[in-house]
Amino acid sequence: MKTAQRFFRKYLLSTFGILLLFLLLNCILVTVIAISSSNLSAKSDLPISRLAKLITVNDKGIETDKNFSKLLYEQNAWAMILNDRGKVIWEENLPEELPRNYTSTQIAQFSKWYLQDYPVRVWKHPAGLFVVGYPKHSVVKYTFTMDYDYLFSGLIGIIVIFSANILLMLILFWHNIHRVEKAVSPILTGIEMMAEGKSVKLTEKGELKEINTELNKAVNQLIKKDSARSEWICAISHDIRTPLSIMLGYAGEIEDDDRLTTETRTQAGIIRKHGEKLRKLIMDLNLASKLEYSMEPINKTLISPVELTRQVISDFLNNGLDSSFVLDLKTHSCAEKIVIEGDSDLLARMLENLIHNSITHNPHGCNINVTISDDENCCVIVVEDTGKGISPTLLERLNSAQVKSIVCDKGGEPVHGLGLNLVRQIVKAHKGKISFQNVEPHGLRISIKFPIKNKV
Template sequence: MAAAKRFFRKYLFSSFLILISFLLINAALLLAVLLFSWHSSTDPDIPVAQIADHIHTNQQGTVSADEKTSELLKENAAWGMVLNDEGTVVWEEAMPSNLPRQYSATEVAQFSRWYLDNYPVLVQETASGLLVIGCPPNSIVKYNFVTDTAYVRSALTGLLTVVVCNVTLMLLLFWYNTRKVEKAVTPILNGIETISRGKAVALAEKGELAAINAEVNRAGNYILKKDQARTEWIAGISHDIRTPLSIMLGYAGEIEDDDALPTETRTQATLIRQKGEKLRQLITDLNLTSKLEYAMQPFHLETIYPVELARQVITEYLNNGVDQNYSFELQADEKAHAIFFQGDAALLTRLLDNLIGNAMNHNPNGCHILVSVTKQENACCLSVIDDGVGMSQAQIDTLNDGIFPKQFNTQDSEGAHGLGLRLSSQIVQAHHGEIIFEPQSPNGLAVSVLIPVSANN
């Protein structure tokens, strides 16, 4: 459920980002259009103030202009004139002949605001009189807007209100659609999560996603039945094999201990017993790994002291008469003796037993096995290190990737089964830990298990 909520929070957040991006992109496009229109404009950019600076009146009252004025007017295909206070033209440059040379105050007011005989004009007051610059027809569009301040303020406020309302409405629509999708999809996500835990799922097969719900239900039931059938098959086979296997091991043991029988027969009985015990171990591992995979193995939590646990496992090996080609060593400093954590003692014992057994299986000619217990920040590190033949880097990389092959090549003809390492990894995961495989120099293999411990530890 938490994962589904996180997903839809991200979905809603991304929707908001999309909306903001949409608004920003539109604002950028609008600005780009305005800039493009401004750059592509053919309207004349006549420097009226600059022209006015080049117009002068001498002592006799005659108005004149220098050559710069003519150049500026020609560059813009414009004409110019200067009117005195009576409206008479006292200076002109390229002025059309059809235009009058005398204007009343009313006419001056009219063309200053609008046009002079279809010529858009620009005006500026100078010391010589009123400067009038005429532009080519249709080169400039002149509009005159007159309104009061209250109207402008109300219009801007209304425009801002419309934008805010639209943005708010879009956000509400995003939120509504997200909630609608979340309501429809959350049961499906929860159903998938339930299936991943190996539990039954029953989604309501109605609504817009009824077909998908039905498919999830069918998939969940199929997986559950398949897993249940496999678990029952493993349990049944294990039960059926256990009884005849026990009888076989019992008779093999009797033959092995009977001094009256030939040595060859007793040797064969020993081989039968050893292989039978190996087969029984594989069946036990198969049962346990199946239970751990589907969370069927009950956890019996208790306080674990890893140094004592390692000592007990090593002692068990020594008491069972291990081959003299194998030597054991327990290494733990003072800090290691103070480490403790909550765990399942039986499973952790099995973990160490598997790792030590793996070292022995890969080194049939013998090796030195070091079991180390150390403290690493907020974790207990249990390491099983041997100086045997080790593994190839490719095999080590495969194990660290969480892939456990069915069989590893060893020096004997049989090879070592990978089920024990898979089971070890499952036990570590059940304790929320991490297992790491590393090569030893010059040879050998180190398997380190990191299990979280209390910060006060």
Template sequence: MKLAKRFFKKYLLSTLIILILFFVLNIILICGTLLMAWNNSTDPDIPVQTISKNITLNVDGTISSTDYIENTLKNKSAWAMILNEQGNVIWEKFLPEELPRTYSNLQIAKFSRWYLQEYPVFIQEHSAGLLVIGCEPNSITKYNFSIDINYIHSLIVGIFLMICFNILLIFILFWRNTHKIEKSIVPIIDGIDSIAQGKPITLSETGELSSINAELNKAGKHLLQKEQARAEWINGVSHDVRTPLSIILGYASEIEKNEDASQPVQLQASIIRKQSEKLRSLIADLNLTSRLEYSMQPLIKTSFSPVEIARQVIIGFMNGPIDNKYSFDFHSSSDMIPVLIKGDTELFSRMLSNLIQNCINHNPHGCEITVEILKENDTCIISVIDNGDGMTSTQIEKMNSGIFPNNMYNSNGESVHGFGLKLVYQILTAHNGNIKYENILPHGLKVILEIPIEHIDPYEEKIS
């Protein structure tokens, strides 16, 4: 559910960013278009003041101009003239023949803002009179606007509000569509997550995605039935094998202890007993790992001392039929004595037994097995160490990633690390712990278990 919400938040945020980029891009395009149109157009900016400065009224009343005037007017395809107070042309440059040389005050008032006939003109006051500069017909368009200032202010505010309203409306529509999609897809994502965890699902088979929901319901039901059948089959096989195995163990033990039997027969009976005990342990592990995997094993959690449980497990191995080539050592820090952890004591003992048995099974030539228990902040650190053959780097990497082999034996018929350690991983996960595997120098394996410590008063635990 959290992943789905995070996905749709990112989707909504990316939509908002795209919307902002869209408006920024449009503004850039508008500015670029205006700039390109300006560059492609003929420059209407006639340098009226500069032209005026290059026209001089002499002392004798004559008017002279520099070469700049002629060059500028030619480049602009323009003409110029100066009118005196009576409206007569007293100076001209490239003035078209069809234009009159005398103008009334009314004519001057008309073309001062607009056109002189079809020629757009610019007006500039000069010491000699009124300077008039005209351009080619249809080269410049002149408009004269008179707009109330309040109208301009209202127009600017209205355009701004309209843009903001459109942005808000688009964002609301995007959010609405995103929310609608989220309501349809989140149950599907949750359903897939439930299927992955082996939980039953019941999705509503209505709406636009009803066909997908129906298929997920069908797939979830099928997988659940399949896994349940598998668990029941493992439980049934374990139960059916247990009785004949007990008979085999009983007869093998009797033959092994029978003094009338020959030594080779007793040795064969001993081998049968040991392998039968290993098979019984494997069946128990298989049944337990199946029950843990499908949440069929209830955890009976109590507060207990990991130091005491570890001692009991080690003593059990030392008092059992263990070969002398295996030795045991146990260390615990003094601050671990009053520390308690909460969990299932039976499963915790089984976890430590599996780790120690793993050291024995994979080091047939013998090894030293050390169990260490330390306290680090609010965590109980349990290390099971042996100086045997260890694991390959590939096995270490897979184990630390929670990947275990499907087969208990390799192609040479030798047992491999994995099945018992998978049970250790499952038990530790049920106790909210972590596990780490690492090789030690010069040779050997170290398995580190991290389990959270429960903060309670041990005296209160005894009273309750």
């Protein structure tokens, strides 16, 4: 469920980011357009105040600067000055169709609008009323008048409407996101539960009911396959147990019969050893299957890891450990006081498999040291040997949480198989952690951490 929430939270935040980016880009675009329009307007309009400064009045009359005519020519404009009686007392490029005398009414009209379709601008000048005219249809004049309070209210209204639209858009978007999240979250949760091997049953209704239906079918199919595999393993384990016991019994009798030749007794001993190995593999396979599907009840009790390890090592030594192997237990000063909570049978099987792993993969013998210590409220159990170790690639695969411990070589033969897979499952069932590491110059170190219950 946390994954689904994280996904939709990230999606919602990205949407807000896109919305803010959209608003920012629009503001930038409006600003650019406004500046461009302002520049274009500045290019298309003559600054009348600047032109007025280029006209002077002296004893000779009205004179213009040399740049005045040039500016008028560039804009195809014309100019004139009216006296107080409305008579044109000075002109330049003034169209012939325009009158040379104007009434006060005419002056008031063209000051606001047009002079016979010519857009004009007026400016107060010492010589009189300065008028600049532009070509027809080159400038649009529009006088806009509005009450201040009404304008202010209108601006406030525009802001409120804009904000309300943004808020409504966010609310609708959040509502849609919530609907999608409500529909998709069970699917994502179901996939997570499937990945953890748990049973899933989704409600087959809503907008995504087809996906829920297909996911339920997939879960049911996986459950059927897993059940069939589990039942097959249990049946095989049960069916093999009796004939295997008979084989081991007869092999043991032949091995102990002094009347037979040494070669025959040796062969019987080999058969017995491999039969015991096969029986252990079957037991591990059955136990691993039960742990995987939570069929094996874990009877947790308070356990001293030191005492449990001593018992396991004693069993190895008492059952005739080959002289090429040296098995030793090392404990730190505080290790005797450590108490953990767990299933003693499963933890014993874990230690047996780790020691068997060192023995099996180092047939020429090695030293095997089991060390128990504590580290930050954790009981640390380390099984280290002086054998040949493993390759870096294999080490990486063993440490990968996504890869099972059953690892095969290029020929498909198991290199580190069911025993380590069972160890990993036992460690997981006890909420522990396991790691693999090569030892210099050679050897393998397997470290396991379990939470400490208390110290006595």
